Amino acid sequence: MITISIIAIAMIRRESRKMRTVIMVVLIITIIMESRTSIEAIEILGGILEKQKEKNMKMGIYIIIITIIIMRQKLEEENIMYLFTILGMEILMSSKDLIAGLIAIELQSIGIYIMNIKKSKRAISAGVIYYIIGSISSVILIIGIVVIYKTIGVTSIEGIRMNLESKGMMIIIIMSLLIKIGAAPFHNWVADVYGGLTTDRAIIISSIGKIGIIVYISKLIMISNINMIIVITVIMGAIGGISEYRVKRIMGYSSISNIGWMLMDESRIYVYQYFISVIIIMMNIMNTKSSTSIIITMFSLAGIPPLIGFIGKLEVMYKMIISGEYIMTMILITTSVISTVYYLRIIISIKKGKEKGKRTIMTAIMTIYQMVYIMI
């Protein structure tokens, strides 16, 4: 059904825009319905895909809503690529085999590569950087799959968990995934790509490109231990952002430090609040420019108590202290305080100017959601 409607969209000509919108809405609804209810597809793909869980589905629906918001602004052929990336993300979140994971990662990132092709010089340079980084990481993933198959003889995640003798074998695969999300030893590309691309593409890379891989990496982390990488990631994200003066580059470094937290403990509230905050800030940069919304979101990212960001950090730390990792908790708290510097600098420079922006309903709703979360 999905493929048929994608082909139908591709065949419709440029003149009939209304028809294409209708088909796109139908396609989104079928993606929601199919991934929830279709039993036959689960039986066919049962070897490589898990059954859809409720928590994965919530995140998928959330991303689809955001996509509709972005799609409202202009309707072009690129929107088909949005749908491809969403499909890849959902397959990636539910895959339980290394080869299915490889196919899903390629599906989502090929859509992003195509969307990055733009006419301005800065944007096309950032697109080329993102393409090179993505293809190198996928090649390393292929090498990792070959090494693991050569030594063990299986590619499913449960089989690896049963048969793996030494933990060092998985480090190649985990390294390729860390390159893709921009964790610390491989973080140099993040600020350039975030600063270079247009803002709506930066939303796509920071949300759809990272959620699926974080959920997929949390299945593999149980096999090997990456505490050292988390420490380097958090420190580099906190220190690197201090010397930056453009908001989008600062958001890049903020994403590095937040990814350290998400790798530490992948709790749903933390992932939700981070991506909501990023989307609010990027939408404010793009068109609405409302200063109160930016200020509240920055306080939330810094972790000031009544807001939702505080609750996410509280949950992560609570789980870490229960499991007895005191040193990691202290490192995370310290770096979080350091990274407050660049959030507060943005707030200061906003308060010096006057408010000129307009308020739209969508940013208002999302900001209020951050404030009122504790009552719900």
Place this chain on the structure above:
Amino acid sequence: MKSVVNIYGGIVIIMGITGLAINRRNILKIVIIIEMIVFASCIILIVTSIENNDQSPLIAAMYIIAISGSELAIGLTIIIRYYRIKKKSIN
């Protein structure tokens, strides 16, 4: 004979990784090196399937070839676009 092919694939992969480390100027060279590594790992997968009497790495090799082909096509598109906008060499 099979072990010879295995060693050959390993040598090509190591050559590719050193190439990625050395070469940082030319985008086309990076794309070519990536394809080289992909096909060397496909050779290793196919030889392993003959050794183990197992069909699944053959299917995996087919998937990998198709994926890398599509990725290469899009990469060349991006590079041509970059060349037209920048009006310089690809370096």
